[in-house]
Amino acid sequence: MTRVVATTPGLFPLPDWAKEDLSDLKGHQKDDLISGDESDEIIAAYNRARSEVIDRQQEAGLDRIVEGQLRWDDMLAHPLAVADEVEMRGIVRYYDNNNFYREPVVTDELSTTGDIAAELDSASEQVDAGLQAVLPGPYSLADLATDDHYGDEAAFLDGIAEFLADEADQFPDVETLFLLEPSLVENAPEDGEDERASEAIDTVASAVDADVVAHTYWGALEEKVYAHLMDADVDAIGFDLVSNHDENVYNVQEYGTKDDVALGLVDGQNTLVESPETIRERIDWFDDQTNGDYDTVYATSNTELFYLPVNKAEAKLDALANAAELEEVPQ
Amino acid sequence: MTGPREQFKPADHPNDHFLMTTVVGSYPKPKWLHRARDLYEEEDRNFDEENFEEAKDDASRLITKEHERCGIDVVCDGEMRRNEMVEYFAHRIDGYEFNGRVKVWGHNYFDKPSVVDEVEYDQEWLISEYEFTSDVADSPVKVPITGPYTLASWSFNEVYDDEAELAYELADLVNEEIEGLVEAGARYIQIDEPALATTPDDHAIVGECLERIADNVPDDVRLGLHVCYGDYSRIYPEILDYPVHEYDLELVNGDFEQLDVFKDDEFTKDFAMGVIDVHDAEVESVEEIKDNIKKGLEVVPPERLTVSPDCGLKLLPRDVAYGKMENMVQAAREIEAELDAGELDVAAVASADD
Numbered sequence: 001m002t003r004v005v006a007t008t009p010g011l012f013p014l015p016d017w018a019k020e021d022l023s024d025l026k027g028h029q030k031d032d033l034i035s036g037d038e039s040d041e042i043i044a045a046y047n048r049a050r051s052e053v054i055d056r057q058q059e060a061g062l063d064r065i066v067e068g069q070l071r072w073d074d075m076l077a078h079p080l081a082v083a084d085e086v087e088m089r090g091i092v093r094y095y096d097n098n099n100f101y102r103e104p105v106v107t108d109e110l111s112t113t114g115d116i117a118a119e120l121d122s123a124s125e126q127v128d129a130g131l132q133a134v135l136p137g138p139y140s141l142a143d144l145a146t147d148d149h150y151g152d153e154a155a156f157l158d159g160i161a162e163f164l165a166d167e168a169d170q171f172p173d174v175e176t177l178f179l180l181e182p183s184l185v186e187n188a189p190e191d192g193e194d195e196r197a198s199e200a201i202d203t204v205a206s207a208v209d210a211d212v213v214a215h216t217y218w219g220a221l222e223e224k225v226y227a228h229l230m231d232a233d234v235d236a237i238g239f240d241l242v243s244n245h246d247e248n249v250y251n252v253q254e255y256g257t258k259d260d261v262a263l264g265l266v267d268g269q270n271t272l273v274e275s276p277e278t279i280r281e282r283i284d285w286f287d288d289q290t291n292g293d294y295d296t297v298y299a300t301s302n303t304e305l306f307y308l309p310v311n312k313a314e315a316k317l318d319a320l321a322n323a324a325e326l327e328e329v330p331q
Numbered sequence: 332m333t334g335p336r337e338q339f340k341p342a343d344h345p346n347d348h349f350l351m352t353t354v355v356g357s358y359p360k361p362k363w364l365h366r367a368r369d370l371y372e373e374e375d376r377n378f379d380e381e382n383f384e385e386a387k388d389d390a391s392r393l394i395t396k397e398h399e400r401c402g403i404d405v406v407c408d409g410e411m412r413r414n415e416m417v418e419y420f421a422h423r424i425d426g427y428e429f430n431g432r433v434k435v436w437g438h439n440y441f442d443k444p445s446v447v448d449e450v451e452y453d454q455e456w457l458i459s460e461y462e463f464t465s466d467v468a469d470s471p472v473k474v475p476i477t478g479p480y481t482l483a484s485w486s487f488n489e490v491y492d493d494e495a496e497l498a499y500e501l502a503d504l505v506n507e508e509i510e511g512l513v514e515a516g517a518r519y520i521q522i523d524e525p526a527l528a529t530t531p532d533d534h535a536i537v538g539e540c541l542e543r544i545a546d547n548v549p550d551d552v553r554l555g556l557h558v559c560y561g562d563y564s565r566i567y568p569e570i571l572d573y574p575v576h577e578y579d580l581e582l583v584n585g586d587f588e589q590l591d592v593f594k595d596d597e598f599t600k601d602f603a604m605g606v607i608d609v610h611d612a613e614v615e616s617v618e619e620i621k622d623n624i625k626k627g628l629e630v631v632p633p634e635r636l637t638v639s640p641d642c643g644l645k646l647l648p649r650d651v652a653y654g655k656m657e658n659m660v661q662a663a664r665e666i667e668a669e670l671d672a673g674e675l676d677v678a679a680v681a682s683a684d685d
Contacts, residue, residue, distance in 0.1 A: 016431060023438030033437045073437050091436060098485060098529065100436035271430055271445040272489035309431030309443070 003296045004283065006324035007064035008057075009178050009215055009238075009268075010134035011304030013313050014070050018049040030091055030102055033073040036082030036115055046071055047122060054126050056314055061321035064132035064176050064298075067123035073101075075304065076136035076180060077144045079167060080104035082115040085149070095186055095218065097269075097307070104145040106156070110163040117170035124172045133174040137181030137214060138164055138200035139189060154196055161200035165207035176211045178238075178262075179204060180304070184229070185219045185240075198228040211235040213262045217302045220247035227255050238262030240302040241282055252290045259295045261286075264302025266319060271312040279323035299324055335551045335576070336601065336634075338518060339405050339471050346667035348633050350624065351404050352660050353603070355557055355579060356475035356523070357416075357643030358397075358409025359652050364390045368414075387412050388463065395467045397653060402660035405473045405519055408464040410643070416477045416523065417485045418442050419456075424504060426450035427486070445487040446497060452504045458511045465516060474517050475557070478524035479505050479540045480533065485526060495536045502543035509544065513552055521555040521579060528561020534569050545574035555579050555603060559642045563589045568596035579603035581641035583623060584610055593630045602631040605641030606662070607655045612647060614654035620662035628677050633670055638663045 014022065025042050026032045038046070053068035072078035075094055080086045085108035091100045116135065124131055136144070138161035142153075150156040168177065179201060189197045205212040214229060215238030221229065229237060236258050239248040242265070252261075265282045266274045283297055299320055305313040340349045367386035370378035390411040398406035413419040421427040421444035428447045432440035457474055465472045479501035483494050491497040509520055522544060527537050545554060556573060558566070559581035570578065582590060582605045593602070606623040607615055615623075627636045638659060644652040669675040 013433065019432060019438065019440055026438060028438055030437065093529070094436075096530070098435065098526075269487075270489065271447075271487040306434050309433055311430050 002287070002292075002294050004324040005063040005296055005298050006320040007062060007132060007176070007178075007298050007300050008066060008317065008320070009180055009217075009300055009304055010066035010069045010132070011072060011075060011306045012053050012066070012068040012070060013306045013308060013310050015049050015052055016310055018045060018070070021045050030088070033088070033102065034071050034078070034081060035088070036113060050119070050123060051126060054123060057317060058127075060314070060317040061325065062130075062317060063321075063324060064130045065123070065127045066132050066134055067119050069119075069134055069304075071119065074104070075099070075101050075306070076140055076182075077101050077104050079113070079116060079136065079141065079164065080106065080110075080145055082113050083110055083163070084113075085110050086145075095182060099307070101144070105148050106145055106150070106159070107148045109149065110159055112163070112166040112170065114167070114170050116167050117172065120174065121172050129175070131172075131174045132176040132178060133168070133171055133208070133210070134178045134180065135164055135168065135204065137179040137184070138204055139197040140181050140183035143183035143187050153193065157196055157200050158203075161203040164204045168204055168207040171208060174208065174210045176213065176298075177205070177208050178213050178215050179234075180215050180217075182217050182303075184216050184221055184225055188222050188225055191224075194225045194228045195231075197225070198232040201229070201232040201234060205232065205234050211260070213238050213260075213298060215262055215264075215300070216240060217264055218243055220244045220251060223251065223254065226251045230255055230257070234258065236260035236262045236296070236298060238264060238298070238300070240264040241286060242267045242302040245286075249286065249289045257290070260298070261292065261294050261296075262298035262300055265299055265323070266301045266316050268301040268303030268305050268316075269307045271308060273312060273315040274319055276319050276322035276326050279319060280326045283323070335518070335553050338551070339553075341404060341470070345664065346671050348667040348670040350633055350663045350667055351637045352402070352663045353405040353473055353637060353639050354398065354403060354407060354656065355640055355643050356407055356410050356521070357413075357645035358394050358411075359645050359647060359649040360409070360411060361390055361393065361649070364411065391460075391463055392467050395464050395472075398656065399468065399470055401653065401656040402664075403656060404470060406464075406468055406470045407473050407475065408460065408467075410475070410645070412460055415441070417482055418444065420477055420482055421486065423454050423456050424450050424501075425453040426490070441485075443485065443487060445489055446491070447489050449490060450497070450500050450504060452507045455511060456508050458508070458515050461512055461517050462515050471519060472517070473519040473521055474512055475521045475523055476505065476508065478522040478537070478556075479544070480537045481524050481526040484530065495533075495539075498536055498540050499543060502540035505540075505544050506546055506548075509548055513549060518551060519553045519555070521557055522575070523557045525557075525559050527566065528558050531561060531565035534566045538569075538573055541573045541575060553577065555601075557603075557642075559605075560584070564592045567592050571596075571599050575600070577601035577603050577637060579605075579637070579639055581605040582626075583608040583641050587623070587626055590626055590630065598630045598635075601635045601637055602627060603637035603639045604630070606638055607640045607659050609640055609642045609644050609647060612651050614651055615658060617658045617662045617665065620659055621666055624662055624666050625675075628675075632677060633667075
């Protein structure tokens with residue numbers, strides 16, 4: 001029988017008090033954003049916010065708990081923002097959104113920061129079971145960054161993958177690792193690049209002893225990209241059923257998928273809150289369409305949650321957790 | 332001449348040529364107005380709605396006159412009553428709700444509203460703002476209004492099938508508001524659509540919105556469209572088909588790199604060209620601004636060139652905003668005089684730089 005695991009891709013909105021306090025403590029300009037050397041006061045504010053976000057997930061009853069990625073001012077580009085060998089330059093658009101991040105320019109060979117491991121260490125004090133790590137997938141992180149050192153795209157992608165693998169290697173015990181790969185959809189890799197993207201995901205996935213989900217969103221993967229991704233040694237691939245359910249289902253019908261699957265079932269970019277029943281119907285629909293006999297279905301929002309106001313993001317956590325509960329009611 | 336423009340030329344205009352000077356809209360608020368808002372929003376301060384309204388009236392008077400002192404031909408009140416370009420309108424439209432702030436970048440947030448019911452026209456948006464400003468002003472007044480496409484794009488849509496459908500509904504409301512504005516005497520209305528620059532593939536949706544907005548608007552009312560910070564090659568020349576008289580575009584910030592876009596296909600409407608940078612706190616010299624204006628004359632003849640800042644000035648220190656406007660007007664007047672004197676051959680200007 002399929003186990004439904006309620007989770008999220010992380011990157012939560014900051015609690016409203018923290019929006020206020022941290023902007024006062026840090027400032028509004030691009031040089032004021034996180035670079036990994038925050039003052040004790042700022043660290044304390046983030047610790048408190050992280051703790052609240054974890055509490056709220058536990059209260060909702062999610063099966064996987066993220067630390068919230070509240071420090072990720074530059075969203076998925078964050079791991080580079082705290083690396084010594086990276087210059088954070090001007091503000092650039094974050095995918096096709098009205099959101100912006102600082103362009104990371106990699107100027108030297110990347111070395112491990114331990115930054116994300118430290119966040120997880122802090123979270124693990126509060127999470128007994130089900131801690132989930134979140135990282136940008138190597139292809140997406142390379143896509144969000146500019147290379148001024150490695151020389152060509154293949155070498156840069158390798159460098160980024162190694163860097164992420166080294167970061168992941170330092171993680172405390174986690175149950176699951178979500179690798180977020182929106183760029184695989186938004187800026188699809190070309191011939192040859194698609195195979196390398198899949199190998200890069202392998203590099204990161206093999207650094208952790210946890211279930212790894214390669215989660216994609218903002219549409220569906222091109223067929224060839226999907227076929228290559230199926231070669232990656234991950235436990236599940238994530239599909240955004242909110243933005244494009246038909247093409248995602250088509251990929252699975254045509255090329256199959258892993259024994260586990262992650263489904264983006266609630267919209268991380270709209271305040272309309274889906275009911276647990278709707279979420280459940282979407283899981284059943286996907287199951288039917290793909291003749292799935294999945295060991296695990298990760299029920300998640302399609303995108304990160306920081307696009308939403310806090311009250312709606314929280315309502316979506318409740319809906320996801322309740323949908324997973326529904327599943328356990330005898331049919 | 333495209334569009335009703337002559338009506339904005341001041342009776343005592345010193346030159347035969349007329350390069351109309353105007354602004355995009357927002358202007359730095361006096362510090363005391365921010366303080367007044369804080370007092371109004373804090374409880375137990377004994378600073379009520381009436382006090383806050385009085386403060387906004389005072390600010391509107393002050394900034395309208397500040398524009399006139401700079402010599403701007405068509406003025407506005409610097410949007411003293413508006414807190415933000417989407418929120419202000421969403422608060423006045425039935426069907427919107429607010430749930431809290433969302434991140435734009437870093438610690439910059441926006442109270443992004445949600446459309447939770449069909450949008451309907453409720454209270455007026457800008458009619459009293461216009462009436463107050465035109466009462467205060469000796470010069471003609473322009474009304475900037477956030478366009479329906481931007482209102483739709485920068486909201487959560489819980490109700491309509493897609494963003495286009497929401498945008499069209501909002502366009503009908505904008506049309507209704509403009510009808511009221513025209514009745515109140517407004518003759519120059521600028522639709523602000525910054526969201527178009529970021530999603531240029533949607534230019535047909537914006538076109539349909541503008542058709543709805545322009546429906547039944549009298550011929551003597553000048554309609555402008557303001558777009559900023561985008562890749563204009565992806566919307567030009569298509570936008571020339573929109574039912575507006577003038578396009579107000581930001582160009583200084585990108586060092587006029589995109590100017591050639593407008594030369595490849597003839598610019599058949601009025602060109603309101605950004606000649607001062609709103610993201611640089613250094614006041615441009617009159618000479619520098621004159622050079623910028625001459626670039627505009629490479630695109631359109633003087634009778635179709637409007638001189639304006641790149642965008643709203645609100646992020647600048649107030650004295651800098653004032654200095655920039657003052658120099659902008661002086662630069663325009665000097666160019667007019669040179670054109671009158673035949674010292675500036677427009678065609679020659681165009682070919683010399685080609």
